[in-house]
Amino acid sequence: MAYLNDNYLKLKAGYLFPEIARRVKAFCEANPEGASRLIRCGIGDVTEPLPPAVVAALHKAVDEMATRETFHGYGPEQGYEWLRSAIAKNDFRDKGIDVADDEVFVSDGSKCDCGNILDVLGSKNKIAISDPVYPVYVDTNVMAGHTGDANAAGAYGKLVYLPCRPSNGFVPEPPKKHVDVVYLCSPNNPTGAAATRDQLTAWVNYARENKTIILFDAAYEAYISDPQIPHSIFEIPGARECAIEFRSFSKNGGFTGVRCAYTVVPKTLLAATKTGEMNPLHPLWNRRSATKFNGVSYIVQRGAEALYSDDGKAQVKALVEHYMGNAAILRAGAKKAGLKVFGGVNAPYIWVRTPKGVTSWEAFDKILGEANVVITPGSGFGSKGEGFFRISSFNSRANAEEVARRLKELKW
Numbered sequence: 001m002a003y004l005n006d007n008y009l010k011l012k013a014g015y016l017f018p019e020i021a022r023r024v025k026a027f028c029e030a031n032p033e034g035a036s037r038l039i040r041c042g043i044g045d046v047t048e049p050l051p052p053a054v055v056a057a058l059h060k061a062v063d064e065m066a067t068r069e070t071f072h073g074y075g076p077e078q079g080y081e082w083l084r085s086a087i088a089k090n091d092f093r094d095k096g097i098d099v100a101d102d103e104v105f106v107s108d109g110s111k112c113d114c115g116n117i118l119d120v121l122g123s124k125n126k127i128a129i130s131d132p133v134y135p136v137y138v139d140t141n142v143m144a145g146h147t148g149d150a151n152a153a154g155a156y157g158k159l160v161y162l163p164c165r166p167s168n169g170f171v172p173e174p175p176k177k178h179v180d181v182v183y184l185c186s187p188n189n190p191t192g193a194a195a196t197r198d199q200l201t202a203w204v205n206y207a208r209e210n211k212t213i214i215l216f217d218a219a220y221e222a223y224i225s226d227p228q229i230p231h232s233i234f235e236i237p238g239a240r241e242c243a244i245e246f247r248s249f250s251k252n253g254g255f256t257g258v259r260c261a262y263t264v265v266p267k268t269l270l271a272a273t274k275t276g277e278m279n280p281l282h283p284l285w286n287r288r289s290a291t292k293f294n295g296v297s298y299i300v301q302r303g304a305e306a307l308y309s310d311d312g313k314a315q316v317k318a319l320v321e322h323y324m325g326n327a328a329i330l331r332a333g334a335k336k337a338g339l340k341v342f343g344g345v346n347a348p349y350i351w352v353r354t355p356k357g358v359t360s361w362e363a364f365d366k367i368l369g370e371a372n373v374v375i376t377p378g379s380g381f382g383s384k385g386e387g388f389f390r391i392s393s394f395n396s397r398a399n400a401e402e403v404a405r406r407l408k409e410l411k412w
Contacts, residue, residue, distance in 0.1 A: 016380035042348025051315035057306035079106025115140035132385030190345015
């Protein structure tokens with residue numbers, strides 16, 4: 001008899017985005033006219049073409065694969081040295097942040113790494129997450145058996161939930177109780193909040209005092225415009241002893257369909273064995289990568305490298321400005337509709353409070369049915385997301401303007 005992983009049976013309902021897709025499909029089948037004018041502002045997927053510098057690099061790399069002399073087979077599982085060096089230099093050392101080339105591990109996505117990191121962390125860890133939260137943090141821990149069962153409200157007994165509300169700017173404070181691992185995301189998905197230096201310093205201090213590991217998701221750091229907001233957890237003194245950072249080329253370089261990201265694991269980061277000995281995680285993550293991953297393709301890594309060229313940097317800046325221009329338009333539209341709006345300043349997401357008495361899914365259905373716009377219900381991100389919904393600014397300018405117009409016409 002073959003046995004399954006019972007932890008998968010603990011997952012609540014469907015993953016958020018497949019449920020959105022199911023409802024949108026049902027709406028389109030029942031309303032052909034509405035389907036023809038549908039605008040999607042739900043899933044945070046980019047819409048604009050790849051930067052020209054990337055396209056040129058991809059073409060060149062494909063041509064290299066066409067001849068024996070320049071063909072590339074298996075590459076280093078951790079990423080080619082030239083890309084790891086470009087990342088460490090441009091994203092960290094040029095900004096005064098101490099990150100070595102071989103502390104960078106190139107992967108096919110931050111979403112993957114946020115789950116895969118659990119391979120090198122023990123099952124006894126007490127894990128804290130923000131609420132609301134990117135669902136992958138929760139679901140991958142459920143799959144790994146770290147959470148226990150969910151209660152009637154969908155909360156898992158072994159997780160520590162850190163509430164994010166308007167009163168704390170949607171940035172969680174360190175808990176009074178001890179936790180071993182905490183997920184932080186800044187700029188935050190879904191709320192669009194960005195943690196200040198003081199807030200991150202408080203977390204680093206907590207982590208060092210409690211021997212806690214911070215799993216810091218910085219996938220949206222390119223959207224930070226406020227010079228006082230840190231782009232990396234490693235800007236905070238002491239973070240190299242307590243943090244791992246995840247970054248992605250998906251939202252700055254438009255790589256959602258190309259797939260390339262990276263994770264920084266400092267060699268100075270330690271965790272305890274069952275007997276209490278402190279061991280470095282870096283060699284374990286390196287071994288995990290070499291065993292379970294064959295690396296990102298040569299072609300894609302050349303495309304990622306091009307983002308660090310002068311032309312690539314300028315083109316990334318233009319992409320970010322485009323999406324943040326959309327965010328400003330959508331923020332204004334939601335405000336003119338009489339809705340309370342958060343986020344959309346240092347992040348490409350707008351977090352909107354639903355009118356009194358309207359649930360997140362009711363708001364989803366109303367906006368889909370009457371405005372023919374897809375948003376994301378806040379309750380899909382956790383219990384504290386109830387009463388809110390997320391609007392993504394990843395779209396064309398024309399669509400952003402049209403969505404803002406339709407939002408203003410809604411009658412709540």
